[in-house]
Amino acid sequence: MQREWTLVERTQTGGRLVLGERPDELPADTVVSITLGAGFGLWQFILNGIASHFVMKQCLKMPGLVYGELASDLKTGFSLTLTVWKGQAMREFRDNKAHGWSKRMLWWVFYGGKAEAWFLTYQDRRLPDVAEAKRLAETYGRHYKQGGLVRPQRKPERSADPTNT
Secondary structure: OOOOEEEEEEOOOEEEEEEOOOOOOOOOOEEEEEEEEEOOOHHHHHHHHHHHHHHHHHHOOOOOEEEEEEEEEOOOOEEEEEEEEEOOHHHHHHHOHHHHHHHHHOHHHHHOOOOEEEEEEEOOOOOOOHHHHHHHHHHHOEEEEOOEEEEOOOOOOOOOOOOOO
16 A cells, blocks of 8 residues: 555645545455544634644554545535544554544544534445545534534445445
8 A cells, every 4th residue: 555645636725635545345344434524714724734734644654544535625614534444443543642632632623613523434345435425424423513412423324335244
């Protein structure tokens, strides 16, 4: 797997980065993780970008990370992280080092003001694109609005791919 983040799309107010080659089909033992933030103000977007920079560096060192994709747009205050992990590797990453620190210390950044956030972790053999990942997170993800839990995570429907078991 290529171990550097690559800019694959750039707009005036955002872009998309990927880590690794996008798999056509996911192995059965992988977990898809989606983090979606929306409604970020300028200061939240900047702090999110700084925290993401450190987390992205940590991703490069995680052997259990199969694929990563980041998409954002400053104009709309949108930020999406899509990752694919082997087995339990996501838990180790989520709770430790740069990501664990960001989660504990910058919680207020992601939930203050008019910001909303969704978190979704699930198993499937198909990897969604950014638009589908956003829809899945908004439909099934654990949803926070202005710091309060709106809805817990629900289990998403599995793709129609017959290889899913």
